[in-house]
Structure formats: C-alpha cells, structure tokens
Amino acid sequence: MxxxxxxxxxxxxxxxxxxxxxxxxxxxxxxxxxxxxxxxxxxxxxxxxxxxxxxxxxxxxxxxxxxxxxxxxxxxxxxxxxxxxxxxxxxxxxxxxxxxxxxxxxxxxxxxxxxxxxxxxxxxxxxxxxxxxxxxxxxxxxxxxxxxxxxxxxxxxxxxxxxxxxxxxxxxxxxxxxxxxxxxxxxxxxxxxxxPASWPADQTGRPDKGAAEAFLAKAYMQQHKWPEAKTALEYLISGPGAKYSLATNYRDNFTDTHENNSESVFEIQFGDQRKGGTGEDQNAALSSNRSQFFAPRGIGWSDGQARFWLVNAFKQEKNKTGNLDDRLRWTLFYPNLLADFGDKTYGKNWEWGADEAWFRKGSRDYYRNNEDYYSQVNYRLVRYADILLRYAEVLNETGNTAGAYQYVDQVRARVNMNTLAVAHPEIGNDHDKFLERLKTERVLELAGESVRWEDLKRWxxxxxxxxxxxxxxxxxxxxxxxxxxxxxxxxxxxxxxxxxxxxxxxxx
Missing domain, CATH: 1.25.40.390 (Serine Threonine Protein Phosphatase 5, Tetratricopeptide repeat)
Structure with a gap:
C-alpha cells in the first residue's frame, strides 16, 4: 500500500x-x-x-x-x-x-x-x-x-x-x-x-494539503516571514488539517515497520523490490543508500558520521525517572550505547573509537547486521514533531514566548522529559534564551534528519x-x-x- x-x-x-x-x-x-x-x-x-x-x-x-x-x-x-x-x-x-x-x-x-x-x-x-x-x-x-x-x-x-x-x-x-x-x-x-486533504490508502505517499502547508511554513520561516509561517503551521496544528499526532514510540519514525504513521506529514517512499542502479533502466532501484554510507565501519562504507557533541547534548538532562533521554538510544550509535541502555542490537565486531558516534536513524540493525544500497526505510522529510517545534519558534518570534512552551512540552512529554519550565526555569519569558534552548530541543528531537543546515541558516x-x-x-x-x-x-x-x-x- x-x-x-x-x-x-x-x-x-x-x-x-x-x-x-x-x-x-x-x-x-x-x-x-x-x-x-x-x-x-x-x-x-x-x-x-x-x-x-x-x-x-x-x-x-x-x-x-x-x-x-x-x-x-x-x-x-x-x-x-x-x-x-x-x-x-x-x-x-x-x-x-x-x-x-x-x-x-x-x-x-x-x-x-x-x-x-x-x-x-x-x-x-x-x-x-x-x-x-x-x-x-x-x-x-x-x-x-x-x-x-x-x-x-x-x-x-x-x-x-x-x-x-x-x-x-x-x-x-x-x-x-x-x-x-x-x-x-x-x-x-x-x-x-x-x-486533497488526504489520499485514499492505495495512494499513500502523495502530498496532501498538510504537506503543502508544511513546506510553505518552511519557506516562510527561512525568510523570517513569521506571521505567514504561523498561519501555515496552524492549519496542521489547530486548523482543518489537524489530523496529526506524535507516534507513541519515538523509534517508529525511523524503521520500515511503522511508516506513514500519524506523525508523518510527508515522507519519501523507499522500497527494496529492485536491485539495480540509480539510472532509468527497468531494474532501477527504488531504495535509499543513506544507511550504507552512514553506517559504522565494518557495517557500511562509513563515509559519514555524527559529531560526538550530540551524545553529550543528550546527557545534559535526565528524564522524569532519572534516566537518559531515550531519544539518544535511537538517534546515535556510540561506544557506551550498551552500558547506557543495555542495547545489544549491535555486534561487538563493530569498529569505532572511544569518541566516535554514528547516525542510527534509518539503520536496519533491528533485523540485520550490515547495510547495503537497498534500504527500504522511508525517509520522513517532515514529521509532526518538527511542526510543533517550528510553531514554538514562530510564536517566540511573534512575541508569544509564554505560549510557545506547550508545543515544546508535547515533544518532550513523549520521551518522559520534564516540562521546559521545570527543567529550565532560567528561560522565563526571554526571547533569546528561549530560542537558544529551542536550538537544542530541535537537535535532541531531529538530529540526523536533514534539517540542521537550514536551521543554522534561518537562525x-x-x-x-x-x-x-x-x-x-x-x-x-x-x-x-x-x-x-x-x-x-x-x-x-x-x-x-x-x-x-x-x-x-x-x-x-
């Protein structure tokens, strides 16, 4: 489907x-x-x-x-x-x-x-x-x-x-x-x-009004057109297109088993039915090569990896039960993953240094021990968590910092993190402090999802x-x-x- x-x-x-x-x-x-x-x-x-x-x-x-x-x-x-x-x-x-x-x-x-x-x-x-x-x-x-x-x-x-x-x-x-x-x-x-506001089930993967509004919001935000971006985002959050919700399990956004879920605003439909190249022939592949190039040494080509400061960013704050932010587990591979989360899904033969990290999102470690050119895991170009954090940013930019908190809190609540006001009372109603914290919140939620470059430019x-x-x-x-x-x-x-x-x- x-x-x-x-x-x-x-x-x-x-x-x-x-x-x-x-x-x-x-x-x-x-x-x-x-x-x-x-x-x-x-x-x-x-x-x-x-x-x-x-x-x-x-x-x-x-x-x-x-x-x-x-x-x-x-x-x-x-x-x-x-x-x-x-x-x-x-x-x-x-x-x-x-x-x-x-x-x-x-x-x-x-x-x-x-x-x-x-x-x-x-x-x-x-x-x-x-x-x-x-x-x-x-x-x-x-x-x-x-x-x-x-x-x-x-x-x-x-x-x-x-x-x-x-x-x-x-x-x-x-x-x-x-x-x-x-x-x-x-x-x-x-x-x-x-x-259309939505497509029939057999047309899943085509853009609907929500996808168009999401990209409109992204375009407006890159130009600092905050009121226009606010209107576009409200279509998805409180308007006629308010059909989205955060997936209960954070990792469901990065595997092939829960694709096109309630959090998906627009995603690329990948498949591994064909094993050809990327040309125009009849056997051309329909898959993503990302995991092959971003996997740790011994698992893939390892041409791309994550900066280790990301691991440290996740460890700056514990959740309500005193444990690490669970998003770290599903965002990155790093040497202490087993010690931090008891995660045995990666093998001891994986090759990495003590201060190295690798992007985990989209990897297929949940059912295989290597990567190749034919990953069938859909790529979520826009998901609802991104929309919520963008709306918080827009509210902050339009003078409603106090109103922005709740949208960050929705994203944090999924992984059992304290509310922003409880965890960071120093922010208060200060625009600049809120924006600085939001930069971190976007990293914790969206690291490795191809939004960081545009974020840096926008900010x-x-x-x-x-x-x-x-x-x-x-x-x-x-x-x-x-x-x-x-x-x-x-x-x-x-x-x-x-x-x-x-x-x-x-x-x-």
Missing amino acids: KKIILTTVVFLGLFFASSCEKELDLNSPNDITVDQYWKTESDAQAGVNSIYAMFYKDGLWARWIYFRLDLTSDEGFSNSPWTELADWTRFNYINYNFWEGNAVTWRDTYKAVFRCNQVLANVPNITFQNEDDKKKILAQAKFFRALHYYYAAILWENIPLVLEPSTPADLPQQKNVTEVWAQIEKDLNEALADL GDLDSQAAVDKISLRDPDFKNFKVGKNQRMPIPQVDVDNNPNLDQNPQY
Whole structure:
C-alpha cells in the first residue's frame, strides 16, 4: 500500500530526462516523442509518477544530498578516505564540478524540475473525464517543483528559475534567491488549492494539503516571514488539517515497520523490490543508500558520521525517572550505547573509537547486521514533531514566548522529559534564551534528519564570525568556513562557463 508511488513507468526516464543530457536533437525510432505523447489521462498520470522517481536518483534522496544537508552541518562530518568527498563536507571546495559533492545534485535537481515542467506544460491540454483528477496531477507537479527549488535555494541560493520545459539551446537567467522563494510560495499556494486533504490508502505517499502547508511554513520561516509561517503551521496544528499526532514510540519514525504513521506529514517512499542502479533502466532501484554510507565501519562504507557533541547534548538532562533521554538510544550509535541502555542490537565486531558516534536513524540493525544500497526505510522529510517545534519558534518570534512552551512540552512529554519550565526555569519569558534552548530541543528531537543546515541558516548562525566561531568549538570543520561565502555552495563551474546568464556565487 505504501509503495504505490514506486510503480512508475521506467521508460519515461528516456524522454523526461533533462535537456542538458541531450547532445543531439534526433528522434529514435524506438522512443516516443513529445508530440506522440501527452494524449491520455494515463499519459498524464505516468508523467507525474516520473517526478516521484527522482527521489531515487543518487544526486538527490537516494544518496548524495544527505552529505550536503547532514554532514556539512555541525551534526555530522566525513572521515572518508576519499579525500575530495570528505572535503566537500568541510568547506574545502576546489573542483566546483566535483560530481558526488555538487554537480550530480545540481543535475538531478534540474532534471526533477524538468519533469515537473513537462507535466505543467502538457497536461492542461489533455481531456479528462473528471477535471478534479487533472487538477490533482497539476497540483502534485507544482508541489514537487517547489520542493526541489526549496532545497536548491537552501544549497545554492541564486539559481536559474526554469518554469517551462527546457531545450538544449536554453540559457536560463539566474535569479536572486528572493525571486526563487517567491516562486516556491506561488507554486505551493497553487498546489494547496487543488491537493486533497488526504489520499485514499492505495495512494499513500502523495502530498496532501498538510504537506503543502508544511513546506510553505518552511519557506516562510527561512525568510523570517513569521506571521505567514504561523498561519501555515496552524492549519496542521489547530486548523482543518489537524489530523496529526506524535507516534507513541519515538523509534517508529525511523524503521520500515511503522511508516506513514500519524506523525508523518510527508515522507519519501523507499522500497527494496529492485536491485539495480540509480539510472532509468527497468531494474532501477527504488531504495535509499543513506544507511550504507552512514553506517559504522565494518557495517557500511562509513563515509559519514555524527559529531560526538550530540551524545553529550543528550546527557545534559535526565528524564522524569532519572534516566537518559531515550531519544539518544535511537538517534546515535556510540561506544557506551550498551552500558547506557543495555542495547545489544549491535555486534561487538563493530569498529569505532572511544569518541566516535554514528547516525542510527534509518539503520536496519533491528533485523540485520550490515547495510547495503537497498534500504527500504522511508525517509520522513517532515514529521509532526518538527511542526510543533517550528510553531514554538514562530510564536517566540511573534512575541508569544509564554505560549510557545506547550508545543515544546508535547515533544518532550513523549520521551518522559520534564516540562521546559521545570527543567529550565532560567528561560522565563526571554526571547533569546528561549530560542537558544529551542536550538537544542530541535537537535535532541531531529538530529540526523536533514534539517540542521537550514536551521543554522534561518537562525543567522552562519552570518557572523562570532557565531561561526561558536559552532567551530563543537565542529572543527567550521574553522574552514568563510562568512559571506560558505553559507551557499558554488554553482558547478561547467554551467557557469556554458551560460553567460549565470554568475558564480560570491567569493568563489
């Protein structure tokens, strides 16, 4: 039931592939052309399904985007023997065209946008028996175009904004990130109007109004549009979309056995039915490679791991019964895991140092003793705990610090932690103290879930040398960070060289 999105039509990749991959404008007698396609409702449905297939590409959520969002942040780092790969998590950017660090994520982002644009350009001309079905297809394409531009804005900021199906001769204009945010807002608001409040069970995994509101809130917050973010979040918390609740068991958010639960706002549907690569062939994998690259030595490739300060952060405060925060157990692998929790799910042959930690979320240690490229564990891009903590942040930013406490307390209560007022009475009604504590609360709840980089940017923690110096005390990689430069990545140089309308990002 959860894998409905995985039944995409593979051949679509041959013709929905990004225009930048077409070196010659020739029609193959074995392939369908654009003029021959886009005739029926089934064409439209297959077209929108091809957008979902982009989640399984190595530049995006199958593999490399986690290096950008998790390991570049102060939560993670890389000690990979592949020096250039590790350098791209510690701001040592030499070759801007480095495939695994930059170029493939740029390519797959625009490939996804291209597929969205194909749907938006061609589906309006198809006759549907039910116009609502057409609207839902177009709304999904707008949602995903906004989603992919959201992460592009987070990573590169000033980028081309392509809104029509591209051709090989196109030289798209670069837009300021403010224009990118405006387009993201437009797409999400238009998608919101036509997405359903919920989908039937056999369509699980498609975005609904709640997912659109969640990404609207994220976009507004990155721009410090606090009143607009408050309205979007209230749809999910107290408005028509208030259908979510925290899962009773925290770990149920990170295994394949309790996917699409009450806490899920939007998650990527992964599966291990096929064991192919990340291309467009019929055996292309539908799985996540994250756990293979982030697992401890001896279990996976170990190219990415967690900073040990996270372990210490969890140990700063005990729960109501005097025990450790149970989230630590399910967030990280570290040497004292057995001593702290009696956790025998990992083997003694695992290789790690005394001060090393590894991300546990999404690992499959609950039923196997190694990782591979074919993890079927869904990735929760947005869950309700994140929404509650975001709402607390928005209330604090709009002058209602006292009202924000209850939303943090809901998240803490699940793991038997004391209320925030009891545990940290020093905060009181002070905006700055509340925000500083909220930064920690988000780490304890969401570490390793690909939100930390955008959090650091939103909080302005990358905007001054003093703030970056503070981060470098817990993550030495930030000693390489250049204020005014490294809050965004360089644009692949080959694109800059080939497009006179594209400038390299400042200081690169």
